[in-house]
Amino acid sequence: MKTLLYYPGCSVKRDFPEVERTSLAVLEALGYKIVEISNWYCCGGFPGLTTLDHVKYVSSLRTLSQAQAQARDLGTDTMLVLCPFCYNTLKQAERLPRERPEVYKRVAEYLKDELTPYHGGLGVSHFVELLAERLSDISKLAEGRLQGVKVATYYGCMLLRPRSIAIDHPENPEIVERIIRALGAEPVKHPYRTYCCGSYHALGEPEIVRRNTSRIAWSVTSSEADVVVTPCPLCLYNLRKYTELRVLHLSELVAYALGIHNVLSPDALKALNTLKGEA
C-alpha cells in the first residue's frame, strides 16, 4: 500500500469539505494510505497572485521543509495536493532549488534559523495525476456505472500554466478526458476548456468572472454535455455562482462511478442519479 503525504490547503479545508471527503475516499478505494502533513501552512498562492515575488515561496518552502522530514519517516516521496492553486504554488516552490537557485537561496537564507531548508526530492502530485496513473484499476472498479453519460471537462488555469509545471499539454490537455473514459463515460471536448474562469476577480471585479464564465457556459452547452466537471474548487465556486451549468468536482463524479456514494453530498448524489436516469 503506497502512502501519500497529504497537503489539504485552506480552501479545501474551510469551504469545500465535500471535495476533500470524496477525493480521499477515491484514493483510498484505489489502495492509497493517506497521512495529513502534521504542520502545514497556506501555500502562499493567494498573496502571490498580485505580484510575483520571493515572499510567496516562504510559506510553500516552510511546508515543504516540514513535509520532507515527515515523508522520510513515512517512507514516501509523494505529496498529494487537491487544490490546483496549492499545486501550482507548491510545485513551483518545489522546483526552485533546481530551477531558480538564486531565488531559492534568498528564501532559504530567511528560513534557515528556524528550519532545515527544503532540499528537493519530494514529488508534488495533484489528485488528477494520481488518478491518471491508475486508469485500469479505475475502469475495473467503475463497472460501467456512467455508461452513456456525456461529460465535459473544465480545467481552469492552475494545473496547466505555466508550461513548466503543467500536468498535461497546456493548450490541448487530455488527462481528465482519459479518466472520464476509464470511468466508462463519454468525454466531450469544448473550446473553452482551459479558459480562465476569472478566478479571484470574483472578490474585486465580479464583472470579469461573469463575462468569462458565460463564455465557458456557452462553450459547454454547445458541446451537448450532460454535466461539466472541474478539478478546481475556485472554478467550481465561480461556475456555480455565475452560471446555470450542472457542475461537479471531478472527485464527486469519480466517487459516484466507483460506487462510493456515502461520501457524496445529497445535492451531488441527486445530480448524479438524475444524470444516469437521463442517460
Add this chain to the structure above:
Amino acid sequence: MTQSSVSSQREYVTVFFNGEAYRVPKGLTIMKALEYAGFRFTRGSGCRGGFCGACPVIYRLPGDYKVRVGLACQTAVVDNMYISLIPYVPLVEYVPRREEIKPDAGYVLKLFPELSRCVSCNSCSKACPQGLSPMDAVQAVLRGDLRKAADLTFDCIACGLCSLRCPAEIRHHAVFRLVGRIIGLYYIPRSKSVEERVRDIESGKYNEAFKKLLSMPVNEVRKIYEEYMKSGRLPEFLEVK
C-alpha cells in the same frame, strides 16, 4: 557580607535609552534599570510579572543585526543595549456584540480581512514573549480550525509585539480575542455551576448575608477572615444553604 561591600562590588552596564547613555547595575530588568536611572513609569507598566503584556520593549545588542523584542519587566539589561519602549501598539478593532458573533472562520475573515495576507514569514512567533506561535494560529483560522487557533493562543497577553512585526499588518490579539469569544460562546460546554450561582445571586439568596457583612466593623470582618484561614469555618450567617 555587609550592605556597603555589596554596593562596592556591584557591576554596572551601560544602556542607551532615548539617545542617552545610562549606567545601571547589572542584573536588573529593563524596567528596573530605567527606574534606577530616574524614569517613572506612568504607562507601559502593569503587573511586573510578565503576564499583563503592558510593557513590550524592542532593543538591539551591539554587533547583532537583529531587532530583538521582549517585555521590559522580564528582560535583563545587557551592556551597550539600545532600548525603546512600546507602551502600547495602536490597534483599531470592531468589537461585535455577542448576538452578532458567528461561529465561522468566514466571519472572522470578514472582520479581519488582512488575515489572508499571511505569508507564513513567522515574524510574529519570533516576537512572541510568551513563546506562542501566532503564525500557526493565523493559519488555523485561514483553514477554518477556530478551535486550534483558540488553543494555540490561550496564553496570549495581548502585548501586540507580533502585530508590530507583521508584514501583513494583522491585528493578532484582536483576532485571537474574537476567536476566544467564539469558542467560549459556541464550543465549550456552558458551566452549570456558574449559571446556578448567578441565578442564586439574582434571586436575592445572599442579600441578607451580604448586608450584614457590609455593615460590620472592619476588625470583626478581619476576625472572620482569620478564623476562616485557620480553621476553614465561617460564622453561621455566612453559611447560606
